[in-house]
Amino acid sequence: MADEPRDHPATLAAQALGLVDPTTRSIVPPIYPSATYERASDGSYPGGHTYTRDQNPTYEQAEALLTRLEGGQDALLFSSGMAAATTVFETLDTGDHVVAPVQMYWTIQRWLEDLASRGRIVLDLVPNGDQAALEAALRPGRTKIVWVETPANPSCAMTDIAATAGAAHAAGARVVVDSTLCTPVLCRPIEHGADLVMHSATKQLNGHADVLAGALITAQRDAQWERVIHDRGYRGAVLGPFEAWLLLRGMRTLFLRVPHSSISAQRIAEWLTTQSAVSEVFYPGLPTHAGHAIAARQMSGGFGMLLSFRLRGGASAATHVAGRLRLFKNATSLGGVESLVEHRAPVEGPGTRVPDDLLRLSVGIEVVEDLQADLEQALERE
């Protein structure tokens, strides 16, 4: 990589790698809606593209930027975070063993439990960050994937990626990190030993709540990665070119949005700990958080836009506070420019591991005093 410019990641993102269209010299890339590409008279594809389910030129700049920001060798965009995550498991053979955390993005966990109940995989869930439990669960030669989500949604439980990778690699397993809550601004899992990084690009990577997208970034272009490429092309879980273009535009401001939201989230988390209506606050930036030491080691430049807190008044207080907030929109999802609140347990339904008095906040880029005032008026009557 000696001939690559050594610009800061924020500079690379702002300029989307600085690429300029060779024909028109436009600094904003065009959108390629074409589903198909012309062959030459000898049947070859001189443009390097065949059919949009396999490759679309609109993806290439966004994938190249993600590859650079995560420090990997290649990246692929998908039609959603779930499409990216499920593709990883599609590369497994029947009966392969998977270890995943107890606390993680709910829909991926339901998917894994469903695969396991149909005999497609063997699944063990281990408490987040519990190294002894992980080592006990690993089955050398049989465990193929150790799934990590850190901080985990919504409890912000932390996992040490390097320690996990050490144990997983010794057992012949690969480590996949759902790094949606960090983005490459706050953590680069490949530097800590991860084999694959997964993002719901719907969240802070795009950042404007107007695109559903996912991404995988690989540390190595190996046989497993070839399976991922094959699976995306065969199953067709691809992104539309317009969405890929919007995602690239969103990522240009990533390094402004993520630190801003993190600073505000830190301040709101600290303030919530002083509120009598609040019984517990979960945020990795709080020194009292169980995973703070790991977060301080593994994350840099902030602790993220997501935090959760529990209310002394129980589930009904959580419903009332969420309903009284005005600036925090009562909506699912996270990582947009506007702040959101969600009463999480009813969303996940029966079997959820989330306490029923927990509210999850996604902190946007509004003025933090306004957000705090909104929380203050909503908590006042509890």
Ligand SMILES: *Cc1c(COP(=O)(O)O)cnc(C)c1O
């Ligand atoms: C939203 C989310 C996903 C799923 O991504 P979609 O783009 O909604 O399919 C996966 N993991 C985490 C941590 C998420 O927040």
